[in-house]
Amino acid sequence: MNPHAHMKSQSGMSMLRYTVFDGIDLIFLDVKRETIQFYAQSHTKTFAINHCEEGRIECKFSSGEYLYMGPGDMSLGWHIRSDYQHENYFPTKSFKGIVLLVDVERAQPVLDTLVTDTHIDLAELANRFCENADFGMMMEETESVRHIFSSLYAVPDQIKAHYFKLKVIEIFLLLSVISTESHERRVSYRKHQVDTVKKVSKYLSKNFAKRITLDDLSNDFDVPASTLKRCFKGVYGVTIHQFIKECRMNEAKRLLQDTDDSILQIANAVGYENGSKFTSTFKDSIGMTPSDFRKI
Structure with missing residues (x-):
């Protein structure tokens, strides 16, 4: 049984979106062009976890700040922040990555039933990573992050439904114990x-x-x-x-x-x-x- 998937394609870009749990979507992006405008809806309780596998992505925020992700980098953003809205540009005309979108209010009860012995408060998690900036946190690759995300890019169709569920839970568990101070990498440009x-x-x-x-x-x-x-x-x-x-x-x-x-x-x-x-x-x-x- 495969997870519900929705494919969206346009010239130089494909986006494959899987609904893994209620309120939790896993999006695979493959871009071969310079500019695409993604306008994330701000002021919503959506927690975004982004991972870059290949290429490079520029995030241009309404504040005038520019942030960049390269291979192995992971970023976390809290849409409830007013300045989360941004445009994307691809300096190398190439990008392959994953976005994990979490609707906190819908996803919390689902997660509570799946992880019963360790309570993970999604809103608290998002606030912890995003407390110092509107965009959130940027992290360079660690061995544990590399292990989780790299395996998501080549999953046989027949096991995707169960595999994605296991990996999403693993991501939340990992984030719950990661120190925000020891992994932060936030270099911005004007x-x-x-x-x-x-x-x-x-x-x-x-x-x-x-x-x-x-x-x-x-x-x-x-x-x-x-x-x-x-x-x-x-x-x-x-x-x-x-x-x-x-x-x-x-x-x-x-x-x-x-x-x-x-x-x-x-x-x-x-x-x-x-x-x-x-x-x-x-x-x-x-x-x-x-x-x-x-x-x-």
């Missing part, structure tokens, strides 16, 4: 910082074949080098150097597949003067040499 970083990203995406230094970017975009370095990593999850290399490798793959240009010509086209350096970097990044990739 609009002008994010806007500058996105301009830098667009510039690099078009000019990755050039030799570009951090100081050049600092001067061109009128931002301190240390601030640019920190904010870029915060938004995109990689350093500027890594971002440039990814752009070069992606273009190199395209040229290897779509043209008959020589390896040296392609190396030069993506910013490498030395063919052997290009081949070595390509193999380290892609897992095979340019020549082998071209044969695929």
Whole structure:
């Protein structure tokens, strides 16, 4: 018996929603685009537990605060807070993750019948994690969190109904004993910082074949080098150097597949003067040499 599921799809996005218990929904998101607007209804007693498996997501709040989640990160939000409302952006045009939505008033009696020896107060749990900010709490991956969520992404259809129920209870039990102080990771950015970083990203995406230094970017975009370095990593999850290399490798793959240009010509086209350096970097990044990739 499978749990009740509802699929919603649009260009570059699929959302599969399972009702696990009354008042408790498990949502699987798979996004392959930059922008999607999700407007969570605020002022409701809904507790949201979010997990990022792949890619990156930006949450832009009405307060002007920007928060980011990367692979392994978990966040918790309390919709009753006035500033929970936010828009989402996907800096890497890729995101795969889970949202556990808990309607506290409907879910509490269900949980009470399932966990009889240990009372878990959902409203108290939500307040504890979200007491210091309207959005709530952001946590980096721990072994226990990784174990719970990673197993949810590949469950055989025939056992989903029971498996999801067990995992949801396990998540609540884990949250009931997690210390909010020892796991908190909350680094936020302001609009002008994010806007500058996105301009830098667009510039690099078009000019990755050039030799570009951090100081050049600092001067061109009128931002301190240390601030640019920190904010870029915060938004995109990689350093500027890594971002440039990814752009070069992606273009190199395209040229290897779509043209008959020589390896040296392609190396030069993506910013490498030395063919052997290009081949070595390509193999380290892609897992095979340019020549082998071209044969695929």
